[in-house]
Amino acid sequence: MTDSNTINTIIERKHATKTVLIGIYSGLVTLFVCLIGMVETFGARDIIGGIISMGHTMLIIIAVGSGAVAVKTLREDMSTPGATINKPAFLVEIFVGVTTGLIVGATLSIFVFATQLVDMRSVLINVSPGLLEMLTLQQPASQVMMTITVLGSLLGGIGAAIFNINPRIRLPLVLGLTSVVSLGMLRDMLKIVLSREGWPSVLLNFLVKNQGLSIAGATTIFATTVALVIIWPHLPKIYDKTVRIIVTYVPKVLQFAVSIIFTIALTMRVFWFIGISDKDLPILPSCQAADSSPNVDLAKCISILSNDVSTTSDLLGTNLATLVSTIITVSEILVGSLILLCFIFAIWNIRQNANLTDTKSTLEDPNNALLIIAKRNISAFFSVALLVSLPILLGVFPSEVLLNVGLYMLMGFGLNIVVGMAGLLDLGYVAFFAVGAYSTAILTSPRASIELGMSFWAALPIVVLVTGATGLLVGAPVLRMRGDYLAIVTLGFGEIARFLFLSDWFKPWLGGAQGIILIPPVSIGNVQLIGPHKLYYLIITGCLIALFISARLRGSRVGRAWMAMSEDEKVAETMGINTVYYKLLAFGLGAMIASISGAVFAAKLGTIFPHSFNVLVSITALSLLIVGGIGSLPGIIVGALVLVGLPELLREFTEYRLLIYGAILIFMMLSRPEGLIPRVRQTRELDDQELSQDAWLHDKNEANNGSSVTVT
Amino acid sequence: MQTDSHPILELRNIDTYYGQIQVLRQVNISMPAGEITCLLGGNASGKSTTLRTILGMVTPSQGSIHFRGERIEGISTTELVKLGVSMVPENRRIFGRMTVRENLEMGAFLRKDRKEIEKDIERVLNLFPRLRERLKQLGGTMSGGEQQMLAMARALMSRPSLLLMDEPSMGLSPLFVQQIFKIIQEINEQGTTIFMVEQNANMALSIADYGYVLQTGKIVLNDTAQNLRDNKMMRKAYLGET
Structure with missing residues (x-):
């Protein structure tokens, strides 16, 4: 007591x-x-x-x-x-x-x-x-x-x-x-x-x-x-039940038809929004005449439509011009839906790979398998639909925020290959972003020294290749370095890049402190993608492609090699992994992805200055990886939204941005060192194996004691 | 067993320097095919440097290394693995954040024959049944002995003709050491030549065919394992006899 x-x-x-x-x-x-x-x-x-x-x-x-x-x-x-x-x-x-x-x-x-x-x-x-x-x-x-x-x-x-x-x-x-x-x-x-x-x-x-x-x-x-x-x-249950009902009672053809109609409507809306086509929702032709706003009241539409059903049928039946435009519309729809279907399949694939081990047992039951696939399709479809319609719903300024988030997200995906997968801590990542932006500027701007005046799309492959080569150039001298040393050297490289862009030496070509101006905007056909709400689609496409590449790389032979290399370089070599090759590959790929982000950045602003490419860009890209969870792909998305999106939304924060970054990073290291959305394997497997491990040890100890007696 | 008169790997008059410091002096070692050769020696005698020299991590300043008669000194580790040499590193050094299965697959990194790899995984799991229970477990969560088993299994996955082992007994309980050495013998009987660097001379000589004793970078003694065990000097210096 x-x-x-x-x-x-x-x-x-x-x-x-x-x-x-x-x-x-x-x-x-x-x-x-x-x-x-x-x-x-x-x-x-x-x-x-x-x-x-x-x-x-x-x-x-x-x-x-x-x-x-x-x-x-x-x-x-x-x-x-x-x-x-x-x-x-x-x-x-x-x-x-x-x-x-x-x-x-x-x-x-x-x-x-x-x-x-x-x-x-x-x-x-x-x-x-x-x-x-x-x-x-x-x-x-x-x-x-x-x-x-x-x-x-x-x-x-x-x-x-x-x-x-x-x-x-x-x-x-x-x-x-x-x-x-x-x-x-x-x-x-x-x-x-x-x-x-x-x-x-x-x-x-x-x-x-x-x-x-x-x-x-x-x-x-x-x-x-x-x-x-x-x-x-209760929501998952309700969702489950609804999907089950749909799967069992609604015929396949109808499901397919509904999803196609959805896709068409969505594509048309996006096309109208970007300005490629001037027709919104061809299914409701009269609405378009009544109100050109994309968010027209549906009720109003229906009332107008019911009033002149006859006109609609006239339009399709007799008028030749309308017939021609309908054909054009149909072809547009086909192209658009193809693009969308590609997205859907890509996302579906990623999800399938991610869940393969979890769902293997449930997949054996055919009904469950159908349900899981249906659920996947529905969630993939709606996430794509949401992504695509965000700028339409939110307008220009929020799209600007989303565009900036997208630029950093893309960089995050690239840096994740270097840091998260290959384990090479790169603090000079901004250099590749800058090279991407500058090479785009030189190739496209009519004011640049060489006056090539190429279009964005023609320049993009060259930009990617040039930046990839820069990645190799930076990677080659630091091959033997690891950890802190590598971080310091790459930090230096990042600064060197900025000073080169700023220097008088390159001024005739790179413009020194004045930068390069008059970079033309991206255009698709006759449509120029001016304004963040249009460029958003470009960057989101880039992000989805980068996400797809990263997801595929992770499970691949290359991903394995990177993982082994990041754990133990010497042993990786004795496995027959050519570490020089894989390190350079990581640097090159990471640089390429950053260059796309840089190219969009240049096209977005129309003007680039060396001062846009300071070390803070690298730090932000790295911080979003850490906050999201190193090596975790959803973590990159969340990290970019938190670290780039929030400060843009809260203007008051900008002054205290770095303070808040620091506070968030310290807090994360203390309470969630593995990030907001850690990689699945790191937590799961460590948890449920430890018990069995200990149990076996106790067993072994007893056996050891018993046998050691007989030996001595 | 093969009766190849040629040694599978041979070191001839090797001198290795770290900067100004000479670590190996005129080292001659030959590893006859199908046999277990061991290299004994105390701390800082140059055992690990010998292995590093073979693996191409340091280049000898003099002498030559022959693999099946061809000179290989100075080639990269990766090339050597392609030739059929595999390594069990000191202190296990398995990939702690990968599962046991992934570790094994890493061992077969250079191979592309998926079906044969699956067969080989089966084969090494039969050799180390304990690993089978832990296929999905992360390597880092296993005990030292299990990690040693995993390191050996991983090295076997490349189907090596020569297996280099750096101190397989280090940090293991006596019972585990016995178990590990039994398996080494088994691996050897299945046709793999083994070169082992050890401090535990007693254990090593009990399974080896031939032994070398290294002292401050020089081979001071080499003989069959049987003779070494009977050698007076050897008994005094390494086998703990007074």
């Missing part, structure tokens, strides 16, 4: 210091974000219009988080073997939470108090009246300190209390609040998208109120998320 008591008191004392420490750290973090001006910058944007700003939300999150972290640490300490109680009492937890919150609040209130005594602005320029106004909550100076401290402890207490709510309620609650906060942060984007034609304007007025979300909008979003989270676990 006395023993366990002393253990408990020790833990409590140890924990008291820990709680205070967590409080102090959180207080310092709060001070830090205030002093660097983050709180004030973020305060300019409201989450809920006129009620709460992003800056306040940030402070609240820190206070609540400190309470939650303190309680979590307490629980972890308590559950160590030797302690009698595994879970601390509810009141103790609340007390811990309140204490940390109190410290955070007190730190902030002391800071506010100090600002009233001394003018700090001469040293800390961010301690502005605006910040103080935010922190004091427009209260008289006498009450401020009290209010902040009490608020801090309250929030800390809430943070602790979160742990004691039933997880069934906690999850929807937390996710609901998160969705409100994130949609509030994306208010500008929401406004841009919703104010486009085609979206009902009621939605915009309902959700958005001048500076942020409206109260009603926030409540609706919260309620919707909660409802979604609650029905989420």
Whole structure:
């Protein structure tokens, strides 16, 4: 008894210091974000219009988080073997939470108090009246300190209390609040998208109120998320059942016909959108005349159509010109659907390869096999449909964001071949991106020194080859280096490339600091792909091709060789792997993929400067690999969306971009070192094998003991 | 068993330097086909350098290496593997992040005959039944002994005519060492010539046909295994007799 008591008191004392420490750290973090001006910058944007700003939300999150972290640490300490109680009492937890919150609040209130005594602005320029106004909550100076401290402890207490709510309620609650906060942060984007034609304007007025979300909008979003989270676990079952019904009761021909019609409609819409064809949805000819917006109200269409069915039949029956245009339309449809089918098959293939081992057993049942294939087709179709219609739905500015995400995603796929597969840490990857962009510029721009004036498509193969050769050039001297040394040398190469582009020496050809201007846009036939919403299709095609190549490479002989090489180069050589060849191959392929990204980048901007190709590009590409999970292909997509997409959407972030990158990377290394979406094999196989492994060891030890007796 | 009078691999008067430091001095070793040859020696005697020289990772400054009569010094490791030499590296060094099966397939990297590879996987699994239970397990999660088995199985996957082994007994429990050496003997009986570098002289000489003793880069003793076991100096220096 006395023993366990002393253990408990020790833990409590140890924990008291820990709680205070967590409080102090959180207080310092709060001070830090205030002093660097983050709180004030973020305060300019409201989450809920006129009620709460992003800056306040940030402070609240820190206070609540400190309470939650303190309680979590307490629980972890308590559950160590030797302690009698595994879970601390509810009141103790609340007390811990309140204490940390109190410290955070007190730190902030002391800071506010100090600002009233001394003018700090001469040293800390961010301690502005605006910040103080935010922190004091427009209260008289006498009450401020009290209010902040009490608020801090309250929030800390809430943070602790979160742990004691039933997880069934906690999850929807937390996710609901998160969705409100994130949609509030994306208010500008929401406004841009919703104010486009085609979206009902009621939605915009309902959700958005001048500076942020409206109260009603926030409540609706919260309620919707909660409802979604609650029905989420049932969704796969519902989906399963629906697909099963479709597979068993709807005849194959009909399924096929519906998917073809969908494909045609989608293709026509995209063609209309890009501007290749001026006909939207030929099935509804009159709608086109009535309204040229792509998001025309379907109900309106149907009403018009039902009014003049006769005209439609006339159009097809008698008018020769219409007949000709119909033929053209049909041929367009054929070409478009062929392209789409290629995508679908590519994605289907990848998924099949990925799931082959899991589904082998279920595939033996023919009914299940049919179901799985149907599900795959449907999900592949809808993901392609979504990808293709994104710019149509979202408009130009969000497409610009998506285009930038796509550029980095493509680079991510290329860098993944070098870093993720071949294990060569390359920090100068931007060089290949730059070579791709510059060679495109030289080959296509009429202002370039050589005045070739080629079209983008004619230049692309040359660009890819030239950059691939550059990859080999960079790869050759660093063949014997590994790890940190390779990283440093490639970092140097990246900078050298930038300085060469900048230098006076190459100025006659590369334009020095002025760069190269007048790069013509990409064109398909007579249509010029100007504007991000059109270039989006180009980059998405590139990404899909890169994804396909990467997925195929991974399972191939080359992928195996890279994997062996990245694990143990010397042993790989004794397996007969020609490491020189495979290293150069990795560098070359990676460079080629980056060059496509660079080419699109050049065509997008029309002008390129050496300053666009600084080391930050390499770092971003590498960071998105790390955040997503090195070697994981879905991880690259998620990583690009998080690291490139989010900062573009939140203009306030740009100033603190690197700070946030650093924070995210540190956080990732601490809590999820294998990335957001780790490669499947790394987690799965390690987990379920360890048990059997140990069991065998115990067995063996006994056998060993037995036999050693007989030997001696 | 083949009665080939020619040695499958032969080192003649090899001198190897690391920079200014001479590591091997006039080393002569011959590996008769179908036999087990072992190279004994203490720490820093040049055992591993001998292997590195054979594998082409360092080039000898003097002397010649002959494989089936042809000179091969200075060719790359990859070329040597193509000729039919395979290696079980020191400390196992299996691919820890690959499954056992993938490790075995890596061993057959240069071969393209899928059906024969499958047959060979069966063959090595019969030799090392424990690996069969762990085909889908990651190499890095296995015990040291199992990893040694995997390293040997992997080396056999290229169907080598000569198998080089660097300290197969290192870091293994005595029982496992016995097991491993039994399997080495078995492999040899199936027709593979074996060249083994060992510190555990007792074990090595119990299965070898011929032995060399290396001291500070020089071959100081070479004889049949039987004679070496009876050699007085040998017994004192390596076999732990007083």
